[in-house]
Amino acid sequence: MTVAVIGAGAFGTALAVALSANGPVALWARDAQAADRMQRTRENSARLEGITIPQNVTVTADLHDLEGRETVLLAMPMQQMSGFLEIHRDLFLTKRLIACSKGIDIASGQGPTGIIRSKCPKAVPAILTGPSFAADIARGLPTALTLACEDVNAGEGLQRALSTPVLRLYRSEDVIGAELGGALKNVIAIAAGVVIGAGLGDSARAAIMTRGFSEMRRVALLRGARVETLNGLSGLGDLVLTCTSQQSRNFRFGHALGRGEDFDPSLTVEGAATAKAVSNLAETHQIDLPIATMVAALVDQKITVEAAVSALMSRPLKEE
Incomplete structure (x- = not known):
């Protein structure tokens, strides 16, 4: 071939x-x-x-x-x-x-x-x-x-x-599941980078990864993907890698956001554009995607890191 x-x-x-x-x-x-x-x-x-x-x-x-x-x-x-x-x-x-x-x-x-x-x-x-x-x-x-x-x-x-x-x-x-896993994990990786850059700690990063994965599954189900696909390499596997390594461009971008620093504009950060697309999807279909929505707002400089953290932590208490 x-x-x-x-x-x-x-x-x-x-x-x-x-x-x-x-x-x-x-x-x-x-x-x-x-x-x-x-x-x-x-x-x-x-x-x-x-x-x-x-x-x-x-x-x-x-x-x-x-x-x-x-x-x-x-x-x-x-x-x-x-x-x-x-x-x-x-x-x-x-x-x-x-x-x-x-x-x-x-x-x-x-x-x-x-x-x-x-x-x-x-x-x-x-x-x-x-x-x-x-x-x-x-x-x-x-x-x-x-x-x-x-x-x-x-x-x-x-x-x-x-x-x-x-x-x-x-x-x-499951093409839809595979491509959604790869796309959505970049958004959560930005959020994980923000958490570490802002000095909020590894426990907060673990929470972001876990709740972010829940959002990934929510979108996948909406788009007709198989949940088990998100549990594999293209979903959970990619999420773990990009949320925990400085080699991840999306994580580094979020880290810079969390620290209030500029990021090299010549580097493509796929998760920034994807966050906006997912935020639009959440609004259109009225689904709850708080982390993705906050990332989109941070990328567009519509909210500060402090305000985003406060908004996420003050959400109504509920069952997992």
Whole structure:
């Protein structure tokens, strides 16, 4: 199976490096100069320092170089996916398109596979998600992820083709559950970062993770997902990782919020946009998502950390 990765950020580069163990991989970078530099130096020093890009990874800025690749991994920010596929849909109409983004599109309220279906209806959509950091994958550290695809035969083929000796993929048909787990855990990771940044302690972080997981399950049920999917790698597993590590961009963003510090605006924080989308969902469907709603308010600077904590702690007492 011929493979291409769209997006030469840290995660896209890491996936290309890992999948090169199975054969040649094409890695597309938006910036032609960056693509040329990576192809020559065999490094992505700006995004994934210290990792050597294998010789069987071809880095290119020309999308037409990917025409013969039947399987394409979309490793781009969630809010860019719709526009990208709209512009380039003719190149991807009949391919296997695997979303590697974690989020909800603000404009449409759709997840990654929904965007793929709307823009490339003849393509086979899937999502690769779960607890993983780019540096770990690129270094060949053992990692387990969820590959969700509604087409069972296609999912089994992708699972075999994309698994490596150190990258273990578990297959699921619950695409909605897998993509919601990956999206929503980023929102809770921001909240966990806020708690630690504000000096509220590990006990408070545990409470945020637990009650946040309850909110994740609530949204999943609303959208028709299976609760057991949220209990797996793409939900609980990813939540634990991103709420407890400084490698998590969403956690670091929340940590900066909690400390009242600025955060690097060049870094994509998927959970910030997702929090707004989830807050809109809560309002539309009248479901109780207090943590996600508070994160959205914090991101938009509509509330202070102190006020958010006070609001959460003064909610009516109830049964768990």
